Structures are given as C-alpha cells and as structure tokens.
Amino acid sequence: MALAIDPLIRLNGISKVFHTEEVETHALSAIDLEIRAGEYLAISGPSGCGKTTLLSLLGLLDSPSEGSYVLAGEPVSGLSQAQRARVRSRAIGFIFQAFNLIGDLTVYQNIELPLKYRGMVPEERRSAVHGALDQVGLLHRINHYPAQLSGGQQQRVAVARAVAGRPLVVLADEPTGNLDSANGAQVMELLAELNRGGATICIVTHDPRYLDRVQRAVYLHDGRLVSDQPRDREVA
Amino acid sequence: MNSVLQDVRYAFRSLVRSPGFTLAAVLTLAVGVGANTAVFSVVRGVLLRPLPYAEAHRLVSVVEEHAQEDVRLASYPTFEDWRRQSRVFDGLAFIRGLTVNFRSAEGPEQLIAGYVSPDFFRVVGASPVLGRRFSLDEQQSGGADVAVISHTLWRRRFGGKNAIGRTMAVADRTVTIVGVMPLGFSYPDWAALWMPITALPVAERAMLAERGLHVDSRVIGRLRAGLDLERARAEMNTLAERLAAAYPAESKGWTRVQLAPLAGEILGDTRSRLLILQATVLLVLLIGCANLANLSLARGSARARELAVRAALGASRRRLTQQLLVESSVLAAAGAVAGVLLAIWAVAALRSSAPDVVPRLGEVTVDWLVLGFTFLLSAAAAAAFGLLPTLRVSRPDLTASLTDGGAQAGVGARGSGTRGFLIVAEVALAMILLVGAGLLLKSFARLQQVQVGFETDRLLTLRVMPPSPRFDEPEQALALYQRLQETVAAVPGVEAVALTNHMPLTGASILTQVMVEGRPPEGRNETAALFRTISPEYFDTMQIALLSGRGLTTADLTSTSPSVVVNEAFVRSFWPGVDPIGRQLTVFKSVQRRADFGEPLTGTVVGVASNVHHFDQETDPVPEVYLPYPRNPPRWISLVVRTRLEPDLMVAPLRRAVLSVDPDLPVVGEDLFAGFATVEEYLAEGRAPRTLTTILLAVFAAIALLLAMIGLYGVVAYLVVLRQRELGLRMALGAQRADVLKLVLGRTMLLCLVGLALGALGALLLTRFMASLLFDVAHTDLATYAVGALALVGVTLAASYIPALRATRVDPVIALRSE
Structure with a gap:
C-alpha cells in the first residue's frame, strides 16, 4: 500500500472560501501540509474549524479556492469533476461517521461498489472483497444487509469498503462518532492494524483518547493549521 | 365531530399553503372524475335508462331466420300468420317504411313514413304527448286520413305550436294530424311520422299481399308477461316450420324466428363502444389516482417530522389517519365539483356535435343518479390516493424522524418500493390505453385507405322522388x-x-x-x-x-x-x-x-x-x-x-x-338523402360512430400519456431527492456522472419494462372485447403493441431524464455530512 513517492500528499497554500449570498466564509486559509506514505495522521480541532472541509479537499470531493494539491507526485487541484472521480476511485478510500452503507445492497455489494466504479474485473473484485472482509473479521456476514448488522459491524464493513481497493490513502471522518466506546475502540484498533500493515491513514477526530493512537496530529483553528506535532504511539 | 371540523379547517389551510400541489391534484381529479361522469351519464342515458315504452323489456324485434344463419324481414302475410297463430305475444305490430314526399308551406321535402298495422301504439306501449292514437275506424280501409308525427317534425315544421287538427300533404293524400309523439320516441328510428297501414298508396297495399315480397319493414312484438325469451323462440320456431311446410315456394328453409330485445336493435354496437369508453376513462382516473398517491406520498414524507411530533405528543394513529383522510376528502370534493362542471360541458358538447351518431343521445343528462356516481367515484379516488400515504405516514418511525434520518438502516430511498409500484402501475395502465387507442386508430387508418372503387371527389348525388x-x-x-x-x-x-x-x-x-x-x-x-x-x-x-x-x-x-x-x-x-x-x-x-x-x-x-x-x-x-x-x-x-x-x-x-x-x-329534408349531398358526406356519415369512438379514445389515451408523464416525472424526481445522500456517497466512492445517470435511468426503465409487460398482458386480455370495433387489425397486432411500448419508453426516458441529470449534480460532499 505504501508508495515510493514521498511525500504522498503535499498541500501548498490551500484555501477554501464558500460564497453564500453576500457572505464569504473562509473555511480554510493557507494550509501547508505534507503526508508521507504509511503515515497515520489525525486532524483535530473544535467544531467548525474546517476539519471536514480539509478532508473533502484531501479526498477530492471538493476543489480548493487557492493553492496546490499534489497526490503521489501528480497535481490534482485543477482536475475536472470526472477526473477527480476517477482518481478517487483508484487512490482514496473513505470511512464516514454515519457509516454510509447503502441499505438495499448486501455487505458484499457495498464493498464491491467502488471496485466496480474503478472498472475492476469480477474475479479480482471477488477476491478483493473477501480479503477486505477477512481483514475486518466479517466474512461470515458477507450476504447480510446493513440493517442486520450492529453499528460497530457496519463501521467495520465501511472500513473494509475503504481498503478493499488498496487505495493510496484512507480518509476517515469521525469514524467512531456514531459508536459506543467499546465499538469505537475496536474500529480504531482496526485502523491502527491497517496502518501497521503499511496503509496511509488520515482521520478527523476531536476525541482526545484516539489521538494517542496516531503518529502525528495536526490541529486546526478557524481554518488555519495552528499545530503539527508527532505523537508517541503505543507500538504493539 | 369537533375534531373533524378542526381537521377540515386545517386541511383548507394546509392546501392553500401548497397551491401547486392543490392545483395539480384538483385538475387531475377534475379530468378523471369529469371524463367518468360525462361518459357515465351517456352510458346511463343510452344503455341503462329503460326505453321510453311501457315494460320495454317485453318488446322484441322479430325477423325470419334461415336454417343457414341468414335473416330476412318478414312479409306482411307471414306477419299476419304470426299474429294470428302465435301465443307468445300480447301484441304484434308491422311497420312498413316508405320514403314519401311531404309538402308544406316551405315546399316539398322527403321523409320516411311508418305505415303501421292496427295496435302499433299499444304494442309499443307509447302514446302521443299531444292528441291521441289512431281510432279503430281510422285504421280500417276507407277510414279518415290521419297521421301521428314525431316530436322533431312537430318542432321543425310547426315550431312546437298546436298542430293537432292541421293537415299536410303526404304522399298521395292529405292527412290530418291527430297526435304528436313525445321527445325520445323514435321507433323505428327512421320514422318521422306514422300512418295506418291502410293509408299505403294503392300499389303498395297490393304488394303487401304477396308472401314472397320482403319490403322495408319492421315487426315488433310484446311478449306475454312472464314469458321467457327462449320459450318464445322455441314456440315461434315451431310455427315457422309449419309455415315453411305450408308455403315451400316462399318459405322453404326459413324454419326459425329470431326474437331480439328491442334495446339491442336500437343500440346496435353502441353498447360495446360506450362500455369501452367507460373502461377507458376509468383507467384514466386510475392513472390520475396513482399520480395523486405519489404527490401525497411526497407531501407525507415532507411532513413526517410534523406527524412524528404530533404522535410523540400523544396523537393516536386513528387521529392522524383521520386528519390525512379529511385532507384527501377535501381535495376529492373540490375535484368532484370541478369534474361535474367539466362533465356538464362535455355532455352538452357531445349532444350538439354528434346528435345522430349515438342513439338516444338527446335523452342524456347529468342527473341525480349520475351525481351519486360521481360522489362514489370521488370517494373511491380519495380512498385510492389518500389511503396509501395515510397508512405509511400514520405509522411514523419516531426515532428516525426525530433524530438524524436513521443512519442505522443504511442510506437509500425509504419507501422506494411503493413508488416503484406506482411507476409500474402508471406505465401498465397507460400501455393498455395506448394499445386500445392504437388499434382503433389503425382500424380507422385502414378503413380510410379502402378505395371505394370510384372517385369520390366533387361528386354530388340526389335521390329524386x-x-x-x-x-x-x-x-x-x-x-x-x-x-x-x-x-x-x-x-x-x-x-x-x-x-x-x-x-x-x-x-x-x-x-x-x-x-x-x-x-x-x-x-x-x-x-x-x-x-x-x-x-x-x-x-x-x-x-x-x-x-x-x-x-x-x-x-x-x-x-x-x-x-x-x-x-x-x-x-x-x-x-x-x-x-x-x-x-x-x-x-x-x-x-x-x-x-x-x-x-x-x-x-x-x-x-x-x-x-x-x-x-x-x-x-x-x-x-x-x-x-x-x-x-x-x-x-x-x-x-x-x-x-x-x-x-x-x-x-x-x-x-x-x-x-x-x-x-x-323535393330537394330538401331532414336526412342526408333528402337533398343534394356529396359522396364524402355519405362516407363521413357511415364512419361517424367509428370516428367518434376513435377520437374520444385517442383523446383519453393522450390525456393518460400526459398524466403518466407528469406522474413519472414526479416519482423519479422525488426518488432522486430521497436518494440524494446515496447518490452523493456513490460519487464519493468513485461513481462517474454516467454511472449515476445509468443508475437512475436504469432503475426507472426496469420498472417501465415491468409495467409494459403487465400492460401488454392487460391489453391482450381487454382488447379482445373491442374486436367488433376493429377493422382489418387483430387485437394482438404486434406493431401496435410495439408502437405503444416505444411511446411509453420515450415518455419514461423524457420524464426521468431531467431528474436523472439533476442526480448527477449531487455534491459528493453530502456523504461527509451526518445529517
């Protein structure tokens, strides 16, 4: 999963301004950030500080108002919507706070979905889905529907969906926000395990308990990056 | 009671607040209910209302039938034998139709007189509205020359003023008018006046005596009270066999007698045409109801939180259901009023534009029974479109509605099954109508293509008497x-x-x-x-x-x-x-x-x-x-x-x-043949019933197609809104615009195909009943089904393309938002 290109992600002077009627909201201002391959990074900060906006820019769900974004050596800030969708399906895995599994698709179909969009052939998809489900310990739930799973299990399926395509980076938005502490801890452990296996992970969290599990934490305040510190991490 | 009044007030406020929804619903209902009311009033006036004759169910028209399924009009001697020898009738009458010259102050004209045997008016069970029937003396040879005239002739030639005792020149004599028949009495339908059979011109009277002569005539009988039609037929057949043996030269093989209820003779194939129209407008109403159900579902979903709050505050399910049903009833009432107005207009338009095409059309009115039908129909419509959302909305998922939208169950459109059903239903119903209208249009086109064998352009004809x-x-x-x-x-x-x-x-x-x-x-x-x-x-x-x-x-x-x-x-x-x-x-x-x-x-x-x-x-x-x-x-x-x-x-x-x-x-008259007329006019007159049915069915099919298109657009647009989060998620996971477009259109088209299959099946079953109205086209005509299906695929694509395009513009960032 790790890539030779270093840094994997480089943001230079990134700003994001939202225009609503006559009001300009500066969600992010002059963000410079580099993420190395295999790094486990947390973005934290108070509500409304721009965490989710930064994650959506990193995930190419949105484009910056200013600044440059280079992903794996390729500039991506000026890509069209279709090009961004293509890069997203190949290079980025998403984990959402609300799990976001599609209710009328089975566990298998949910995990398979981004692989289909990537154009992967069916045999490869099957093996990737099985591998990912095995990794999160839910192979026995492969034909279940989301409604038949607990919250913790749903989020583990979401993790499997994010990593099944072996993306360059996994972006997780408050992945424990909808879980109780036991399930939250399990999911965080799963992410740490993936990182130990070489995955680059970037999570948004404001839960201080989980900051201890990451290698590096950046802190946002009013749309500015105010702190960027390595964390001591318990190594299993 | 108080709570109902409160709900009515609330319903009015709520409907006024959503003028777009209210207008769409009332218009849809008005079209559906109006078309049904109009057609039902015609069905009632023409088919259901008894003929204007006493105990009309006992009246039968009587003709001779050959052993080889052929029929002919009875000659006068045969009629006389029937009258004297049969025991199945309370009375039997003979009417000789003859085109005669009629001279009044405005000049000569042609009309058809019915020369009737004694007892005609008693047999038919009708009396003049002015004046009297013929007396016994007047019906004897050498009796006074008298006539009873039709209501139409009375209005046209005497301006509706007193005509009794006035004279007019008819055929070879001057007759005195002794009676005017009531409006609606028209037996036989060609007769403009009636005279005793003894008043026939001498040569005609002589001909009547010939057993082998089958002149233009009718025989009408009044069955004995309580006598079953089958038994009457059997007895008459025995009599016919006897007559065939007695008069082999004239009657060999004519061993059967056909007795047919008079209503059948008067209505011809009008019954099947009207029933098909009634079925058609019912389908239009059903499509309208499907649209309204969808609109109500959309409104219901938007109001889920409000209803959940009410339920959380202690409103019972019954109370919530009542509130929603009152609202749909208010809408149905408004639609019914608009529908009745539309129906009154439509019936008047039909009466003035096609008075001769549908028999008894002059008797059609929007009366209390029709209004009762409208009331029932509107109530059924209100139940159809009101109950579905009611069942769903009155059973709200409180947790989901009061929290963040129920992420636990996964993203996706809740209730998409019901909406899928609505799409399938609309497409299937519209398919049935399109196939029906298509078959009639094709028959019509085929008929137009039939060359009559001579050039009809600029060709005039006049029957000279x-x-x-x-x-x-x-x-x-x-x-x-x-x-x-x-x-x-x-x-x-x-x-x-x-x-x-x-x-x-x-x-x-x-x-x-x-x-x-x-x-x-x-x-x-x-x-x-x-x-x-x-x-x-x-x-x-x-x-x-x-x-x-x-x-x-x-x-x-x-x-x-x-x-x-x-x-x-x-x-x-x-x-x-x-x-x-x-x-x-x-x-x-x-x-x-x-x-x-x-x-x-x-x-x-x-x-x-x-x-x-x-x-x-x-x-x-x-x-x-x-x-x-x-x-x-x-x-x-x-x-x-x-x-x-x-x-x-x-x-x-x-x-x-x-x-x-x-x-x-005579160079003028009431009927087409009485004056100069073009061959094109004769052709148009011959085709008039078919033209009317085809036009009406095509109009209703077009309305159905339009309603289906609006309905499909509404369903797909609303599904896109409901699935916005799922679509955003799919895009976040790498779906291209084309993938989203394919997803939305694909699902709609799949439902459309299911609807088409069901509709085609329905059409196959139902169009069998219109076989008699088809010309040179089988009811299974593949091309018509294909064109209907293509039209609906086109309509479905057109209706779902804009919502699908809107779906591709969903911002994938939506996936990151928890609400």
Whole structure:
C-alpha cells in the first residue's frame, strides 16, 4: 500500500472560501501540509474549524479556492469533476461517521461498489472483497444487509469498503462518532492494524483518547493549521 | 365531530399553503372524475335508462331466420300468420317504411313514413304527448286520413305550436294530424311520422299481399308477461316450420324466428363502444389516482417530522389517519365539483356535435343518479390516493424522524418500493390505453385507405322522388328522368351527370336472383347479385374502371337485345376463370309496385366493371349486374353529378335546376338523402360512430400519456431527492456522472419494462372485447403493441431524464455530512 513517492500528499497554500449570498466564509486559509506514505495522521480541532472541509479537499470531493494539491507526485487541484472521480476511485478510500452503507445492497455489494466504479474485473473484485472482509473479521456476514448488522459491524464493513481497493490513502471522518466506546475502540484498533500493515491513514477526530493512537496530529483553528506535532504511539 | 371540523379547517389551510400541489391534484381529479361522469351519464342515458315504452323489456324485434344463419324481414302475410297463430305475444305490430314526399308551406321535402298495422301504439306501449292514437275506424280501409308525427317534425315544421287538427300533404293524400309523439320516441328510428297501414298508396297495399315480397319493414312484438325469451323462440320456431311446410315456394328453409330485445336493435354496437369508453376513462382516473398517491406520498414524507411530533405528543394513529383522510376528502370534493362542471360541458358538447351518431343521445343528462356516481367515484379516488400515504405516514418511525434520518438502516430511498409500484402501475395502465387507442386508430387508418372503387371527389348525388300518382307510369317516370338529366347537365360547373337506381354508399340496394349460362342453379345465397340500373354515362361520371369489354351506350337504352355489364365480383362468383363477354344471364325485374315486377330479363354481357364497395368501406364488394335503366324504370332515381367547381357552390344552382323541371320534386329534408349531398358526406356519415369512438379514445389515451408523464416525472424526481445522500456517497466512492445517470435511468426503465409487460398482458386480455370495433387489425397486432411500448419508453426516458441529470449534480460532499 505504501508508495515510493514521498511525500504522498503535499498541500501548498490551500484555501477554501464558500460564497453564500453576500457572505464569504473562509473555511480554510493557507494550509501547508505534507503526508508521507504509511503515515497515520489525525486532524483535530473544535467544531467548525474546517476539519471536514480539509478532508473533502484531501479526498477530492471538493476543489480548493487557492493553492496546490499534489497526490503521489501528480497535481490534482485543477482536475475536472470526472477526473477527480476517477482518481478517487483508484487512490482514496473513505470511512464516514454515519457509516454510509447503502441499505438495499448486501455487505458484499457495498464493498464491491467502488471496485466496480474503478472498472475492476469480477474475479479480482471477488477476491478483493473477501480479503477486505477477512481483514475486518466479517466474512461470515458477507450476504447480510446493513440493517442486520450492529453499528460497530457496519463501521467495520465501511472500513473494509475503504481498503478493499488498496487505495493510496484512507480518509476517515469521525469514524467512531456514531459508536459506543467499546465499538469505537475496536474500529480504531482496526485502523491502527491497517496502518501497521503499511496503509496511509488520515482521520478527523476531536476525541482526545484516539489521538494517542496516531503518529502525528495536526490541529486546526478557524481554518488555519495552528499545530503539527508527532505523537508517541503505543507500538504493539 | 369537533375534531373533524378542526381537521377540515386545517386541511383548507394546509392546501392553500401548497397551491401547486392543490392545483395539480384538483385538475387531475377534475379530468378523471369529469371524463367518468360525462361518459357515465351517456352510458346511463343510452344503455341503462329503460326505453321510453311501457315494460320495454317485453318488446322484441322479430325477423325470419334461415336454417343457414341468414335473416330476412318478414312479409306482411307471414306477419299476419304470426299474429294470428302465435301465443307468445300480447301484441304484434308491422311497420312498413316508405320514403314519401311531404309538402308544406316551405315546399316539398322527403321523409320516411311508418305505415303501421292496427295496435302499433299499444304494442309499443307509447302514446302521443299531444292528441291521441289512431281510432279503430281510422285504421280500417276507407277510414279518415290521419297521421301521428314525431316530436322533431312537430318542432321543425310547426315550431312546437298546436298542430293537432292541421293537415299536410303526404304522399298521395292529405292527412290530418291527430297526435304528436313525445321527445325520445323514435321507433323505428327512421320514422318521422306514422300512418295506418291502410293509408299505403294503392300499389303498395297490393304488394303487401304477396308472401314472397320482403319490403322495408319492421315487426315488433310484446311478449306475454312472464314469458321467457327462449320459450318464445322455441314456440315461434315451431310455427315457422309449419309455415315453411305450408308455403315451400316462399318459405322453404326459413324454419326459425329470431326474437331480439328491442334495446339491442336500437343500440346496435353502441353498447360495446360506450362500455369501452367507460373502461377507458376509468383507467384514466386510475392513472390520475396513482399520480395523486405519489404527490401525497411526497407531501407525507415532507411532513413526517410534523406527524412524528404530533404522535410523540400523544396523537393516536386513528387521529392522524383521520386528519390525512379529511385532507384527501377535501381535495376529492373540490375535484368532484370541478369534474361535474367539466362533465356538464362535455355532455352538452357531445349532444350538439354528434346528435345522430349515438342513439338516444338527446335523452342524456347529468342527473341525480349520475351525481351519486360521481360522489362514489370521488370517494373511491380519495380512498385510492389518500389511503396509501395515510397508512405509511400514520405509522411514523419516531426515532428516525426525530433524530438524524436513521443512519442505522443504511442510506437509500425509504419507501422506494411503493413508488416503484406506482411507476409500474402508471406505465401498465397507460400501455393498455395506448394499445386500445392504437388499434382503433389503425382500424380507422385502414378503413380510410379502402378505395371505394370510384372517385369520390366533387361528386354530388340526389335521390329524386317523383310525386305520385303523376309519375307512376314507367313512361312518365322515364320522361322525367331524361329531362332531369338534360337540365342538370346544362348547369354551368357540371362536368358529367348520370342516373342510377341505387347510389353506392347511400344504403339503398336490392338483390336479384341470377341465372347464368353454363352454370347450374345452386344455393340461394350463391345466385344473388345487386340489381343495378344505370344511364350510359354512369361509369364515366363515377369514374369506375372497365376491366374488359365496354360500358353501356345510348343505343343500349332502346336496343331489342339487352346489354348488361357485370362487375369483377360477379365474374369471380359466377364465371370463375371464364371470359364473360358475350355470355348470357337472366335477372328478375326488381322495381316494386310495377306490373312487371319479378319478370325475367335476359341480357348479354358486354363489359366487366371494377368492383365498388356498394354498402360501406367495411363490407366487401358483392356481385353486381348493371342494366340500362329504361329496362326496368325505377320509381325513384339517384342523380349523380360530377362538378368542376366545389360541390358547396353547386348545391343551390342544382336545386334550382331540379325544381325548374318540376316544382313538386323535393330537394330538401331532414336526412342526408333528402337533398343534394356529396359522396364524402355519405362516407363521413357511415364512419361517424367509428370516428367518434376513435377520437374520444385517442383523446383519453393522450390525456393518460400526459398524466403518466407528469406522474413519472414526479416519482423519479422525488426518488432522486430521497436518494440524494446515496447518490452523493456513490460519487464519493468513485461513481462517474454516467454511472449515476445509468443508475437512475436504469432503475426507472426496469420498472417501465415491468409495467409494459403487465400492460401488454392487460391489453391482450381487454382488447379482445373491442374486436367488433376493429377493422382489418387483430387485437394482438404486434406493431401496435410495439408502437405503444416505444411511446411509453420515450415518455419514461423524457420524464426521468431531467431528474436523472439533476442526480448527477449531487455534491459528493453530502456523504461527509451526518445529517
């Protein structure tokens, strides 16, 4: 999963301004950030500080108002919507706070979905889905529907969906926000395990308990990056 | 009760707050309920309302039936035998129909008189609304000349003022009006006035005595009370067998009697046409209800939180259901009022635009029973579109509605199953209607393509009725016909003029038995042909092609060895594979009331003319024999005029020309045949019922298609809104715009295909019932089904493309938002 290109992600002077009627909201201002391959990074900060906006820019769900974004050596800030969708399906895995599994698709179909969009052939998809489900310990739930799973299990399926395509980076938005502490801890452990296996992970969290599990934490305040510190991490 | 009033007030406020929804719902209901009310009022007036005769269910029309399934009108002696010998009737009446000249202050005109046997009015069970029936004396030979006139004739010729005791010249006598029948009484439907059968002109009366003569007439019977139709038929068949044995020359093989309820004779195929229309408008209403159900579901979903709050505050399910049902009832009431207004307008429009196409249409009104039907229909509609959302919304998922939208169950459109069902239902119903309308349109188009066998453009015709007794003698009639032809030919703008006994497409015809050289006589049906007498200019004027030999010439009019022309169908029937030119055939003089009636007439075939659809476009050409008209001078004749100018411009000068020959010749009248009319008008009149049904069904199908399109758009647009989060997620996971477009359109198209399959199946089952209305098209016609399906696929694509396009513009960032 790790890539030779270093840094994997480089943001230079990134700003994001939202225009609503006559009001300009500066969600992010002059963000410079580099993420190395295999790094486990947390973005934290108070509500409304721009965490989710930064994650959506990193995930190419949105484009910056200013600044440059280079992903794996390729500039991506000026890509069209279709090009961004293509890069997203190949290079980025998403984990959402609300799990976001599609209710009328089975566990298998949910995990398979981004692989289909990537154009992967069916045999490869099957093996990737099985591998990912095995990794999160839910192979026995492969034909279940989301409604038949607990919250913790749903989020583990979401993790499997994010990593099944072996993306360059996994972006997780408050992945424990909808879980109780036991399930939250399990999911965080799963992410740490993936990182130990070489995955680059970037999570948004404001839960201080989980900051201890990451290698590096950046802190946002009013749309500015105010702190960027390595964390001591318990190594299993 | 208080809570209901409160709900009504709340419903009004809520509906006023959503004017778009309210307007769409009321308009949809108005169209659905209005169309149903209008068609139902016609169904009630025409089919359900009893005929305006006492105990009308006991009335039957009676005709003779041959062992080989053929039927004929009974002759007067047969009728008399039935009347005297049968025990199944309380009364039996004979009506002889005769076109007569009627002279009033406005000049002569033609109309059809019904000469009725004694007891007619008692048998029918109807009395004049003004004046009286005929007295016994008046119905005896030599009695006073009296007439009872129809309501229409009374209004038209006497302005609705007192006419009793007034006289008018009818046929060969002056009659005194003794009664005026009520509005709606029209038996037989062609009769404008009724006179005792003893008032028939002398020659006609003499003919009545002939058992073998089957003149234009009706026999109507009133069954004995409580007698079953089958038993009556059986008894009459026994009687017919006896008569067939007693009179083999005239009645051999005519061993059965057909008794048919009078309503059937009056209505013809109107019953099936109206029932198909009623089914059609019901389908339109169902599509409308599906649309409204969808609209209500959308509103219901938007109000889920409000209802959840009410439920959380203690409102019972019954209370919530009541509130929603009251709201749909208020809408249904508004739709019903608008629908009734629409129906009143539609019925008035139908009555004025097609008074003669649908029998009894004049009796149609929007009455209390119809309003009751509308009320029931609207209540059913309210239940149909109101109950579905009610069931869903009155059982709200409180947790989901009061929290963040229920992430636990996964993203996606909740309730998409119900909406999927609505799409399938709309497409299926619209498919049934499209196939039905398509089949009728195709029949109509096929019929239009049928070439009648002559050029119909700028062709006018007039049936000339020489007044009796001045022109009763053949020589007098021939001289008149010749003068007429010469005078009309001299009118500027006339290209050609011809004479014929029976103009094609006008309903007049007479059959003759034929004997041909080299062919032994066979069954009765195989040896009959139309007896046609013409002037030599006929084929040229009509532009009927001659396939071999020649037409008739002026020399043939007086030649001692008669020449005849036959048509293609004749050759195929009588001389297949043989050249008929020069062969001889014998027909029988067919002009009634002439001394030589029934005498054989042998002629030599000099030409073969191409086929003509003599009766109508739907009936195949039959064998015809054309003879020079002086060979058997008709009592009345049709002038055929090909004009250079537009026929409209020619009518007035042609009338003047005819009147200049004899001012007593009628050139105007109530019916088409009574004045100059174009062949196109006769064609249009023949097609009128089919035209009306086709137009109405096509209009309803178009409305259905439009409603389906609006409905589909609404469903798909709302599904996109409901699935916004899922679509955003899919895009976050790498879906391209094309993937989203494919997803939305694909699912809609899949539902559309299911609907098409069900609709096609429904159409296959239902269109069987309209087989009698189809012409040259099977109810399984693949092309019609394919066109219907393609139209609906197109409509579905068009209706779902905009919402699908909107779906591709969903911002994938939505996936990151937890609400």
